[in-house]
Amino acid sequence: MQGLTVLGATGSIGQSTLDVVRRHPDRYRVVALTAHRQVERLVADCLEFKPLLAVVGDESTAAEVRQRLQAVGSAVEVLWGEAALVSAATLPEADMVMAAIVGAAGLAPTLAAAQVGKRILLANKEVLVMAGELFMQAVQQSGAPLLPVDSEHNAIFQALPEDFSRGLRACGVEKILLTASGGPFRETPLDGLRHVTPEQACAHPNWVMGRKISVDSATMMNKGLEVIEARWLFDAAPEMIQVVVHPQSVIHSAVQYVDGSVIAQLGNPDMRTPIAYAMAWPERIAAGVGPLDLFKVGRLDFFAPDFERFRCLRLAYDVLRTGATAPAILNAANEVAVAAFLDGELPFLGIAELNETVLGRLPARHEGSLGDVLAADGEARSLARQLIQEREFA
């Protein structure tokens, strides 16, 4: 029986994780669940999974959750705030931590879990984008097993030899082929992108996901963040990571070897597959996902990405080459931009424009400590908000 903390339990990945747990009550016990503000979902999950601890974002939400749980005789402890997230991530009863908070808010608890050697199931890619070097150092020092949950990185992990940490080149790897659906606007004329609404941007053709990652998929910022994530997870040079647009989302990514072989992982687009793989590795367990019917799929298409149309993807390669705190700056600007777009304060095309402007105005500094990363993050957020308020992108 393994203890599991789910950070971001009320989100899309969090709920898929709990669905896998539900199928294997003999293997996994939920020890902590965290959410930000969603009370109903969290209370229902606490009653079903009976964790030791539940964490939310603020005091009044904590009081509401506590009261609702006590009213039905539940003994779950309820805490709030960042220190409580760290407690949930480092509970002695937790053998593994699903990192599924969205955005920068997940950095501190995920890093803390890595520092104490928990098995990390990493969905929260922003952790590696912001602080890749620090996070990978923590993983190496503590020996924390790190399992990628992002479907592409999970596929690459499955296609690599088990000892890939001795070096991709040494393992005969020539390229990582990171597939991308291209999002809902792959074929929309550029002019048509001017008036895109949040609802249109969030309507992903293949995947059901949270709103932030859905918008990131529409701008292809998500693929850019994944390029940076792949760089750190697999110690891959940027030129070894090739984005391949594959609209059907059946091949989740592949690895090309020097002998001409390409090893790919295929499956229906359902996050429970990579989640179950990460939870059970090196074993495999049922995930509730139906078998892939290749006759129904019929055909698989591939295209080169359009870096002019998807400027965010180009920016990701740029910051990867700049290094230091440049990826953290891009990530922070993008979080502010996406939130502003979802709130109707920024047009869709303004997201890439804002990201590029913030990157152009802030210098990248050495990523020496978590403090350096958070300072760069804070500075980029302030500038991005200021630029939106000044309506430079309206």
Ligand SMILES: NC(=O)c1ccc[n+]([C@@H]2O[C@H](COP(=O)([O-])OP(=O)(O)OC[C@H]3O[C@@H](n4cnc5c(N)ncnc54)[C@H](OP(=O)(O)O)[C@@H]3O)[C@@H](O)[C@H]2O)c1
């Ligand atoms: N969804 C996918 O298919 C998918 C695939 C690959 C990778 N990922 C990555 O996985 C992560 C989660 O994505 P998602 O789609 O599951 O997101 P989501 O549905 O928006 O869920 C986000 C979770 O984080 C919590 N949260 C939000 N802001 C927070 C804050 N400031 N502090 C603490 N907790 C906070 C939310 O709580 P409330 O519900 O209370 O707001 C929720 O539990 C992202 O990094 C994403 O890029 C997702």
